[in-house]
Amino acid sequence: MSISVRRGRRRTAAVAMAALLLAGGAVGCGSEKSDEAGDDMSPVAAVKKAAKKTEDLTSFTFRMRGSVPEDGRVRADATMSTKPLAMQMKMSAPDQGPEKIEIRYVDGAAYIGAGEMAAKEMDGKSWLKFDAKAMEKQAGKGAGSSVSAQADNNPADQSSLMTGSKDLKKVGSETVEGVETTRYTGTVSLDRLRKLTEDKGGDAATKKRREKSIKQYEDMGLKKLTMDMWVDGEDHTKQFRARGKGDKGALNMTITFLDYNKPVHVEAPPKDKVMDLGQEMKGLEG
Template sequence: MSISVRTGRKRAVGAALAAVLLAGGAAGCGSEKGDKADKAGQDMSPAAAVKKAADKTEDLTSFTFRMKGTVPGDGRVQADASMSTEPLAMQMKMSAPDQGPEKMELRYVDGGIYLGGGKEAAKEMDGKSWIKFDAKAMEKAGGKSAATSASSQAENNPADQSTLLTGSKDLKKVGSESVGGVETTHYAGTVTLDQMRKLVEDEDAATKKRREKSIKQYEDMGVDKLEMDLWVDGEDHTKQFRARGKGDKGRLDMTITFLDYNKPVNVEAPPKSQVMDLSKEMKGLQD
């Protein structure tokens, strides 16, 4: 496989993984059971309602979601994914149209990140349709790649960014809306990174560390102020989350819609005969 092909494929997966970072730290999950918004919840203050939705996802162990939007510097991204936090595993089918027409599949299992490109990839890799990144090995080698970022971010609790929204000074209830056939209450507000940092000051050490990772995602993109929208269903779960902001390399506009949660997520590594391990080669490109 040529250097140009590898680099192009790496940029495409980098765009998708950048979106995963947002999803991994996003906001809980919505339940299809929430057909009607809770009347009592509608009477809460916006800050109390958003905090309640965040609190209910603290014990989240798995979720299925769909995301679509634009990442600064990488362009459009869309994906469907399932993730488990115990044990840590993820499976995602994705595309990054501005990086190329290829559709890819990403799997994170047993510390390895696998990227599959199907038959087209096999034509370029001696019949192998998957490439593997060893995130831990690359991190030890001093790499700061999309692979190591995804490994780190996947450990974050998905409630963290919805909690950051409670730092907004202009948080408001927009109204009732249907999202994927589920009735929800829509909240919106703006929040700066300084407000986010202040919000986590009094948290315990473990929670503070997780939430600071979420904040750093935006710092890395050059985003210092966010417009956030949150759609909460009748069971006080977040059904949908949207984050918008201006970064150093363009606009961030990502919407994550949650389809299910706390259901079994089984991710298997591809057969070894179909895998090309590119950890060393990718490190060379990175250097």
């Protein structure tokens, strides 16, 4: 496989993992405190309650539509399990090229499938394998690091983000995918989120994950986020939207949840169809 093809596939993988990061990081939005008043919950209390339910999810099916800084438009449909971590996503990044790719994460490895067109340039192999730890040792930041970041990303890890907003409010009732929901919205700066995390970060592991989530937004060149959350009648997050503008471009991503807590079964691609990118990089070093 030529160096240019390798670079192209790694670029595609990076776009995919940036999108996946948002899926994993933006589901739960809660707070350490609530200001619940009787049966009529405040926006903070309602969002916190939805976040608590998110923490109990073991799997979900979701759809992503929008754009991310530098990489442009992203469309994805996925099913993901958190215990154990497994994921299957089909996506496209039209501004990066016409290819439609599939991502699978299973048994600690990520596989990027780009179809038969890629196979013509990869000795008949239509899948690239990323071993997160090996990639980080050999390449530092990049596609491998993105895989690793997602593997360590639980849907409830950013549970404090939305209620870091000083202007969190209830917008009203809206129908999403045929389901009646209540929409909440708010804005918050990443500086404020970082300060809240440092002041009230909880245990060390939770604090570390939250700091990582904030840094990933900062790496996109963002300083401020506008968030919208749609909560259904069972207090589940039905839809979430994150928007922001920075020196690297605009973020505008909507994640819609279609199902919860259903069995997820993901299989690794056939070995004879897989090219191990870690081994390829060792060859380049040689």
